[in-house]
Amino acid sequence: MGQYFVIANIDKKEYINPHTMAFGAKLWEIAVNRISAVFPFLLRKSSEGGGGDVDFDSKYAGRWAGDRIVVVGDYDESGLYDFVKVSPEWKEISPEILDELNKFIGVKEMQIELMD
Numbered sequence: 199m200g201q202y203f204v205i206a207n208i209d210k211k212e213y214i215n216p217h218t219m220a221f222g223a224k225l226w227e228i229a230v231n232r233i234s235a236v237f238p239f240l241l242r243k244s245s246e247g248g249g250g251d252v253d254f255d256s257k258y259a260g261r262w263a264g265d266r267i268v269v270v271g272d273y274d275e276s277g278l279y280d281f282v283k284v285s286p287e288w289k290e291i292s293p294e295i296l297d298e299l300n301k302f303i304g305v306k307e308m309q310i311e312l313m314d
Contacts, residue, residue: 200224201271204282205236209265211288218292220313228269232310239299241267252302258295259302 202223205214214236216223221233228234240262244251252259272279282288293312300309 201273202279203228203269203271204279206268206270206278206282206288207240207262207265208268210262212262212291213282213288214292214295215283215290218290218313219296219310221310225269225271232308235299235303235310236295239302240295254301256298256302258291258298 203216203225204223205216205228207213214233216228216231216233219233221227221231239252239259242252242260243263244260268278270276270278270282296310296312303309
């Protein structure tokens with residue numbers, strides 16, 4: 199079966215579930231699929247825009263810059279994986295980030311879809 203992962207922001211108590219974005223959630227699957235596009239988008243840090251940068255009002259571009267981010271697996275002894283997924287304090291932002299991320303990506307073939 200293998201170990202599954204979520205991408206978690208410890209400071210904001212937000213997480214991304216690869217399965218919600220129709221991707222595998224094993225570490226290798228996260229590393230080689232388009233879900234990895236969430237990292238530069240969420241971690242962007244810039245005072246100004248420029249060619250190839252976000253050119254629209256965005257709630258999520260740069261939202262996680264400077265925060266403590268982990269890709270945590272369900273085998274991790276901390277229990278964070280399970281806590282993130284069941285605690286009402288934590289919020290999954292996978293569906294919310296997709297509209298902005300896809301708008302930024304632009305190219306239809308490279309956009310990410312939600313799991314049906």
